[in-house]
Every structure is written in structure tokens, then in C-alpha cells.
Amino acid sequence: xxxxxxxxxxxxVDSRHSKVLxxxxxxxxxxxxVYAARAALAPTLVEGPQPGxxxxxxxxxxxxxxxxxxxxxxLMARMGEQxxxxxxxVVGDVIVKVDLGRAPFLAIGDGGVHYTADTIVIATxxxxxxxxxxxETEFRGRGVSACATCDGFFYxxxxxAVVGGGNTAVEEALYLTNFAEKVYLIHRRDTLRxxxxxxARLHANPRIEMVWNAEVAEVLGNSAGVTxxxxxxxxxxxxxxxxxxxxxxxxxHDPATALFQGQLHMDEEGYILVTPGSTATSxxxxxxxxxxxxxxxxxxxxxxxxxxxxxLEAERYLxxxxxxxxxxxxxxxxxxx
Amino acid sequence: xxxxNEQDLDEIVMNSDKPVLVDFWAPWCAPCKALAPTLDEIAEExxxxxxxxxxxxxxxxxxxERFEVRGIPLLMIxxxxxxxxxxxxxxxxxxxxxxxxxxxxxx
Numbered sequence: 001x002x003x004x005x006x007x008x009x010x011x012x013v014d015s016r017h018s019k020v021l022x023x024x025x026x027x028x029x030x031x032x033x034v035y036a037a038r039a040a041l042a043p044t045l046v047e048g049p050q051p052g053x054x055x056x057x058x059x060x061x062x063x064x065x066x067x068x069x070x071x072x073x074x075l076m077a078r079m080g081e082q083x084x085x086x087x088x089x090v091v092g093d094v095i096v097k098v099d100l101g102r103a104p105f106l107a108i109g110d111g112g113v114h115y116t117a118d119t120i121v122i123a124t125x126x127x128x129x130x131x132x133x134x135x136e137t138e139f140r141g142r143g144v145s146a147c148a149t150c151d152g153f154f155y156x157x158x159x160x161a162v163v164g165g166g167n168t169a170v171e172e173a174l175y176l177t178n179f180a181e182k183v184y185l186i187h188r189r190d191t192l193r194x195x196x197x198x199x200a201r202l203h204a205n206p207r208i209e210m211v212w213n214a215e216v217a218e219v220l221g222n223s224a225g226v227t228x229x230x231x232x233x234x235x236x237x238x239x240x241x242x243x244x245x246x247x248x249x250x251x252x253h254d255p256a257t258a259l260f261q262g263q264l265h266m267d268e269e270g271y272i273l274v275t276p277g278s279t280a281t282s283x284x285x286x287x288x289x290x291x292x293x294x295x296x297x298x299x300x301x302x303x304x305x306x307x308x309x310x311x312l313e314a315e316r317y318l319x320x321x322x323x324x325x326x327x328x329x330x331x332x333x334x335x336x337x
Numbered sequence: 338x339x340x341x342n343e344q345d346l347d348e349i350v351m352n353s354d355k356p357v358l359v360d361f362w363a364p365w366c367a368p369c370k371a372l373a374p375t376l377d378e379i380a381e382e383x384x385x386x387x388x389x390x391x392x393x394x395x396x397x398x399x400x401x402e403r404f405e406v407r408g409i410p411l412l413m414i415x416x417x418x419x420x421x422x423x424x425x426x427x428x429x430x431x432x433x434x435x436x437x438x439x440x441x442x443x444x
Contacts, residue, residue, distance in 0.1 A: 050427050056371040073367040092430025111431040141408040141425025150366045151408045225407050
């Protein structure tokens with residue numbers, strides 16, 4: 001390690017303060033950052049574990065206003081560029097701990113940096129839900145994946161399986177038929193949630209075989225990676241095995257809110273509760289935008305809208321506090337109006 | 338940062354007097370693209386401690402097979418010609434630093 005890095009390492013332990021701390025770098029976080037920067041609030045944005053968010057693992061986005069078709073990663077790169085040009089302090093860190101019960105609020109990065117802030121915009125989004133099996137974690141990147149567009153290539157001429165019953169699962173299965181000789185779609189019920197268009201495409205594809213009423217009990221493999229899955233019948237519990245080289249998990253998303261558990265009001269699924277028509281959470285000065293509080297729409301454009309709301313509400317909150325402070329000063333000098 | 342292929346990867350790895358970080362990527366891999374700027378940053382800052390080479394697995398499928406790559410982005414650290422660590426998936430700057438510091442550190 002060079003001396004420069006050692007010095008930087010020491011400096012990093014210090015805390016840094018901002019008026020607005022934005023956690024997350026999807027459309028909600030980036031939009032909040034642009035608005036806060038333009039309001040001269042000099043925000044800090046901590047990118048989180050997946051800079052650019054969920055759109056960085058998608059392909060074509062065809063419903064972002066102004067772009068008939070744009071690649072998700074390109075759109076997010078452009079937003080990131082806009083945020084930097086606006087003068088936002090963008091930090092490549094992951095927040096691992098927060099304390100919302102003190103003023104200023106405190107957030108700690110996984111390298112130990114202490115971020116203090118007068119307001120926080122939570123835009124941590126949602127992340128792919130996993131089955132929760134130890135064997136699944138063990139084989140991540142060695143046959144278990146949540147991104148067919150990333151990893152489909154490795155299954156040319158092979159057999160793989162997708163778990164799930166929604167649009168994402170069907171789209172992943174369809175995409176994988178570009179490479180794989182055969183794709184099993186494993187679903188725990190006997191009907192799919194996917195829309196009609198996707199179901200029609202699915203049933204017309206001879207390379208896809210449905211495995212109904214089954215759940216993945218275990219991922220099987222050896223030192224080279226996945227070799228199969230153990231299935232359990234959801235009706236009678238009967239166990240069987242399926243030989244596959246790859247398993248793509250597409251069973252939905254969970255809000256990334258573990259960090260705030262017990263500090264903010266949430267619903268039973270872990271979505272942060274906000275005042276209707278607002279992004280205000282149960283803690284004054286803390287705002288939530290995007291998929292972290294929205295289980296209904298979950299679109300890039302709605303997330304961006306909420307990011308804008310959060311920044312404007314943070315600005316108003318800060319202004320309110322300053323005017324209280326000024327009013328108090330005035331009272332001290334007898335200059336009340 | 339340089340590109341390596343099926344012909345020259347072994348030579349690069351064997352001849353390097355520093356640990357080598359191999360970045361397995363592909364043009365159609367969005368998370369790989371997202372990770373690229375972070376790799377550019379550390380390539381500069383860790384220039385004295387290690388070398389970074391990129392392997393496009395689309396044009397070098399033999400290397401993907403040889404290293405049993407089944408998911409990307411995949412970062413692999415090679416010391417004295419032998420793999421010592423690998424990590425799969427996108428990483429923040431702080432986590433990438435932690436991975437490199439843990440496996441590249443002093444002799």
C-alpha cells in the first residue's frame with residue numbers, strides 16, 4: 001500500500017456532514033440528487049452495492065419519456081453523469097448502519113466512514129429475491145444467477161432452469177432459449193402470473209418445458225458448479241431431481257430496507273410507509289423514494305418523480321428549520337413580528 | 338489496463354512480478370459495464386501493487402471454460418500463476434477496495 005493510500009485511509013475515518021444525504025443510485029436517488037444540488041443544498045449521494053441500480057441489469061427501456069428505446073445501463077450512466085455535472089458528491093460506498101434517532105442523523109459506510117446529515121433521502125430500491133437456500137448462495141456465480149442477459153451465454157447447448165411465474169421469469173426463460181438447448185420453467189403453482197403476451201410466447205416456444213407445482217428444495221452441484229436441482233412437489237411433497245447446468249432465480253423483489261428495520265414504520269413486507277401524497281417517513285427529516293416505498297408502480301419514471309418530491313420536501317424541511325431558528329433569534333432580541 | 342486473450346493470458350500472468358486481477362467481462366453484460374469505471378479508478382491507484390487485465394469471454398470462450406466461469410462480472414486474483422481469490426457480481430468502490438486489500442496486500 002502506498003503512503004498516499006494510507007493517508008487517504010486515515011482521512012476516511014473522519015465523518016463528513018451534509019444537509020442532504022441520499023442513499024441509493026437508481027432513478028429515485030439520482031433525481032433527488034439533481035434537485036437537491038440545484039437547490040444549492042450540496043447533497044452527498046452514496047451509491048450502494050449496485051451503482052446505477054436495477055436498470056443496470058436490464059436491456060431495452062421503452063417507456064422512459066423522451067427515449068423511444070434506450071439501454072438501461074446507458075440511461076443510468078447518463079443520469080450519473082448529470083448528477084456529477086450538477087456538482088453532487090457521489091461516493092462509491094455502501095451504508096451498513098444508520099441511526100435515525102439522533103440529530104444530525106448518522107449513517108456508517110462499510111469502510112467505516114461516518115456520514116452525518118440534517119436530512120436523508122432513502123432510495124435504496126429493491127433487490128432480487130433469492131430462494132434463501134444455503135446451496136443457492138454457495139453456487140452464486142457458478143450456475144446460480146439472477147440475470148439471464150448476463151449469464152445466458154454460458155449455457156450454449158446446455159440445459160437450464162428458471163424459477164418463478166411472473167413476467168420476469170417468463171422473459172428470462174424466453175431469452176435463455178437463444179442459447180440453451182432446453183429450459184425448464186419451475187413454478188410452485190399450476191398457473192402463471194405473467195401477462196398474456198408473454199404466456200403466448202412461452203407456450204409457442206418448443207425449447208421451454210413447464211414444471212408445474214414444484215419448488216426448488218436444494219441446488220445440487222460439485223466443484224465445477226451446478227449440476228441439478230432437487231424439487232419438491234407443492235401438492236404432495238414428493239421429491240425429484242432435475243439435471244441442469246444453470247438455475248436462474250426470478251421470484252420477485254424485496255425492498256432493501258433491512259438497514260432501517262425498527263427505526264422507521266414499515267409494512268409487513270418491509271416497504272417503508274410514507275404519508276400519502278408525500279415521501280415523508282415516520283421520522284421527520286427522513287424521506288423515502290422509489291421501490292423502497294412503492295410496491296404498486298415500480299417504474300423508473302415513478303421512482304424519478306418520487307426522488308424529485310423527496311428533494312423538494314427535504315429542502316422545505318430544512319428551510320422550515322432555519323426559519324424556526326431565525327424566529328427564535330428574533331424572539332431573543334425582541335424583534336418578533 | 339490491458340486486454341488479454343487465449344494466446345497471451347498465461348504469459349502475462351506468469352511474467353508479472355505483481356499479482357494480476359483478471360476481469361472477465363462481455364460486451365452484452367450490463368453489470369460488467371457498470372463495474373468498468375470503478376476498475377479504471379483502482380487500476381490507477383493500485384498501479385504499484387497489481388496489474389489488471391480484461392478478458393472478453395465472448396471472443397475468448399476457451400478461457401471462460403478453462404476457469405469455469407458461469408457468471409460475470411467475475412474478478413479473479415492470480416499470484417505467481419495461481420488463482421488465489423475470485424468474486425462475482427457488481428461491487429461498490431469500498432467493497433472492491435476491501436477485496437483487493439485482502440488478497441493483494443503485502444507479501
